[in-house]
Amino acid sequence: MENTAAIVHPEPIRLSPRAIAIARGLRRTGRIADLRAALSGASGREDRWLVLPARRDEFYFLRVDGGELRRGEDFIASEPLQPGFVGAMIRVGSNNGEVEPAAS
Secondary structure (H helix, E strand, C coil), rough: CCCCCCCCCCCCCCCCHHHHHHHHHHHCCCCEEEEEHHHHHHECCCCEEEEEEECCCEEEEECCCCCCCCECCCCCCEEEHHHHHHHHHHHHCCCCCCCCCCCC
16 A cells, blocks of 8 residues: 655744844854855754854754854754854844844
8 A cells, every 4th residue: 555645844944134144144254164055954953943064063053033043063062152152143144233133
């Protein structure tokens, strides 16, 4: 008997303007190799995180609302990055330096 179960595709990950600015900032400062490749090949974790490969054998884990940025070898071992670093990535990654704050 043939298996006729439907394959369910998850919805695309939707990034907030803040998360987009952070990801662009990581790319513009050379912390991730290629933003397009990282975003297109990235996977979500529990539909809340975007995984961006760093230059070394580590990853950036970016919450899709831009509220948190972590770095580590895997999600469990990752540590949150300081707000000042995140703010700097937003300034570098945004066109005008103004991005809406993260949802709480």
